[in-house]
Amino acid sequence: MTYSTQPNRDSYATFYLTLSVIGALAALLALSGHLVFDDEAMVLIGNAFAVIRMVVLKPSKDKDEFLNSLWHAGAGTAIVTMAFWAILGPTFAGFVDGVSGKPATPHFPHEASFAVLTCGFFGGYLWRRLRGQA
Amino acid sequence: MKNRLKVLRAERDWSQAELAGRLDVSRQAVNAIETGKHDPSLPLAFRIARLFDMQIEDIFDDGEAL
Numbered sequence: 001m002t003y004s005t006q007p008n009r010d011s012y013a014t015f016y017l018t019l020s021v022i023g024a025l026a027a028l029l030a031l032s033g034h035l036v037f038d039d040e041a042m043v044l045i046g047n048a049f050a051v052i053r054m055v056v057l058k059p060s061k062d063k064d065e066f067l068n069s070l071w072h073a074g075a076g077t078a079i080v081t082m083a084f085w086a087i088l089g090p091t092f093a094g095f096v097d098g099v100s101g102k103p104a105t106p107h108f109p110h111e112a113s114f115a116v117l118t119c120g121f122f123g124g125y126l127w128r129r130l131r132g133q134a
Numbered sequence: 135m136k137n138r139l140k141v142l143r144a145e146r147d148w149s150q151a152e153l154a155g156r157l158d159v160s161r162q163a164v165n166a167i168e169t170g171k172h173d174p175s176l177p178l179a180f181r182i183a184r185l186f187d188m189q190i191e192d193i194f195d196d197g198e199a200l
Contacts, residue, residue, distance in 0.1 A: 130171075
């Protein structure tokens with residue numbers, strides 16, 4: 001794969017890496033809005049910021065192979081996170097309800113799926129950035 | 135994967151930014167390779183080897199040498 005050549009590659013790499021941190025904070029804001037504070041405004045703002053960050057980050061993967069590897073790590077983590085959330089999440093919630101004898105929550109929070117997805121993406125992105133492949 | 139990129143760069147008195155410019159990648163990519171957080175692609179590994187006029191295995195060590 002060839003990557004575009006630009007004289008200001010350090011600037012855009014710094015820009016994209018900063019965006020990923022903001023995106024992660026936005027995703028956490030949305031998730032906490034769902035699961036902790038039950039605040040629609042937090043969810044809306046968090047999701048909006050996270051989506052905008054992901055869209056802006058998308059072209060970065062064609063500019064530099066390190067940024068490309070970060071993007072793929074984020075995408076892979078998002079898929080795995082969603083699989084666990086969608087399959088094991090309800091199972092675990094049902095198990096907890098069964099053990100406690102009464103449903104602790106009215107339902108499994110499927111509406112938080114998008115926030116979980118973005119958290120998985122930015123979590124994998126930043127983990128790869130900070131820790132590498134190990 | 136271990137590598138000698140930092141040593142080779144220092145021997146030539148190049149900054150990370152200067153090496154990144156010669157390899158056509160970002161400085162962050164060079165830093166990630168030097169610290170072992172990113173394994174370069176094969177094309178980039180070849181570019182690095184050509185730049186230093188060395189074999190790839192003389193720069194990178196996967197720890198499985200015979």
